Amino acid sequence: MRALRFHAFGGPxxxxxxxxxxxxxxxxxxxxxxxxxxxxxxxxxxRAGTYLGALPLPETSGFxxxxxxxxxxxxxxxxxxxxxxxxxxxxxxxxxxxxxxQRLIALPDAVDFVTGAAFPLQGLTAWxxxxxxGRVRAGDTVLVHAAAGGVGQLLVQLAREAGAxxxxxxxxxxxxxxxxxxxxxxxxxxxxxFQKELHEVAPGGVDLLLEGLGADVDALASLAPLGRWVTYGxxxxxxxxxxxxALYERSITVSAFWLRSALPAEVAAQxxxxxxxxxxxxxxxxxxxxxxxxxxxxxxxxxxxxxxSGKWVLTLR
Numbered sequence: 001m002r003a004l005r006f007h008a009f010g011g012p013x014x015x016x017x018x019x020x021x022x023x024x025x026x027x028x029x030x031x032x033x034x035x036x037x038x039x040x041x042x043x044x045x046x047r048a049g050t051y052l053g054a055l056p057l058p059e060t061s062g063f064x065x066x067x068x069x070x071x072x073x074x075x076x077x078x079x080x081x082x083x084x085x086x087x088x089x090x091x092x093x094x095x096x097x098x099x100x101x102q103r104l105i106a107l108p109d110a111v112d113f114v115t116g117a118a119f120p121l122q123g124l125t126a127w128x129x130x131x132x133x134g135r136v137r138a139g140d141t142v143l144v145h146a147a148a149g150g151v152g153q154l155l156v157q158l159a160r161e162a163g164a165x166x167x168x169x170x171x172x173x174x175x176x177x178x179x180x181x182x183x184x185x186x187x188x189x190x191x192x193x194f195q196k197e198l199h200e201v202a203p204g205g206v207d208l209l210l211e212g213l214g215a216d217v218d219a220l221a222s223l224a225p226l227g228r229w230v231t232y233g234x235x236x237x238x239x240x241x242x243x244x245x246a247l248y249e250r251s252i253t254v255s256a257f258w259l260r261s262a263l264p265a266e267v268a269a270q271x272x273x274x275x276x277x278x279x280x281x282x283x284x285x286x287x288x289x290x291x292x293x294x295x296x297x298x299x300x301x302x303x304x305x306x307x308x309s310g311k312w313v314l315t316l317r
Contacts (some may be wrong), residue, residue: 002316003094004296007058009049012300015061017293022096025073029098030080036117037065037093037293039312040150041212041235044300061296062092062314066107066116076101084109086116088124088259093293095316105272110280118150118286118311123275125232125259126154130162131274132267133230133255134208138163141202143222145211146235147184148175148309153287155210156182161283164208167201169194171306178287178309195221205250214239225250232257290315 001022006014025031043061045051066086072078084107089099107116129151130136142159146152147168159166160183168184170176179187186201188194195218198206205224211217212233219229229252231239247254278284287310291299295314302308 001095002293003091004061004293004314005058006047006061009047009054009057012044012047012297012304014047015297015300018058020094023091023098025071025076025098027074028076028101029073030069030076030085030101030104031071031073032065032067032085032087032097032099032104033070033317034065034067034092034095034097035113035315035317036067036290037062037314037316038117038121039296039299039303039314040064040121041233041303042121043093044303045234047300060091060094062094062097063090064088064117064120065092065097066113067097069104070096072101080104083107084113084116086111086120088120093296093314093316105276108276108280111276114288114290114313114315115279115286117313118288119275119279119284121259122150122311123154123279123284123286124271125257126151126158127271127275128259128263128267129210129230129232129257130155130158130208132263132271133257134210134228136162136164136208140164140207141224142166142208142210143198143202143206144168144184145190145209145213145217146171147179147182147187149212149235150287150311151212151232153178153182153310154284156184157284158278160184161278167198167206175309182285182287190216198222219254220246220252223250223252226252228253228255230255230257286311288313 086105087099142164166184167186168179176187209229213236214234215237
């Protein structure tokens with residue numbers, strides 16, 4: 001089978017399409033014939049060696065996808081055989097991928113494979129960041145950094161649905177339209193004058209700040225008293241150290257989210273049901289672009305350059 005792999009950590013040029021033997025599912029696992037694989041910033045970090053540590057190489061790229069279950073290991077219900085599924089699992093950018101059974105998401109016939117590969121990581125991350133940790137409330141002022149990105153556009157939509165006033169930020173003016181289209185009431189470009197402009201828009205600060213940037217985020221200066229700050233990534237680099245003493249004056253809450261965390265089963269199931277329902281009925285619109293697996297290196301470059309918006313999906317079939 002074809003697999004998108006890297007034999008050394010480095011830039012996009014280390015990616016290559018290899019012919020490898022298909023994996024076999026172990027107990028508790030299913031084998032999925034992959035039709036499409038979602039592309040995330042974490043894929044660029046994994047390829048560069050800055051995410052999940054120095055795991056053995058060569059490694060296959062990808063953390064999410066969609067396809068058809070073609071084999072199951074011991075202990076997995078036979079009813080999964082032949083089912084259309086979306087999934088979260090490593091090594092997803094290959095024609096077959098082994099997936100833990102608990103990471104399989106039954107895909108309704110109305111959802112195509114490209115859409116199925118586009119929503120698991122970013123959709124579930126957005127839901128948990130906004131609802132599970134952010135505890136958004138109607139009337140909140142919510143600041144979404146990197147709002148033109150895949151998670152950012154979903155956060156904007158979900159926050160508006162929850163009755164929040166949404167301010168989105170982008171790295172360049174050309175991305176404003178995408179964030180307005182997602183439903184933000186205001187869009188600001190991050191830069192030297194950002195905090196002054198934000199203060200004019202939200203003089204008392206924002207109630208909830210959501211960001212996956214890590215570095216380049218002056219969150220404390222943006223938050224209102226009792227404000228909540230949820231971080232979920234380090235796309236702009238590692239965040240600076242945070243002094244807890246700085247939180248006292250306005251009683252600020254800081255939390256972090258990672259989808260790999262061992263979430264309570266009922267919390268994970270609620271998020272999965274909620275996101276898939278919104279994808280099905282159109283309340284959650286995914287701004288998807290596609291490219292064949294062979295173009296992965298080009299898309300890695302675009303992701304790292306900050307030129308992309310929305311979600312990219314790699315097609316395998």
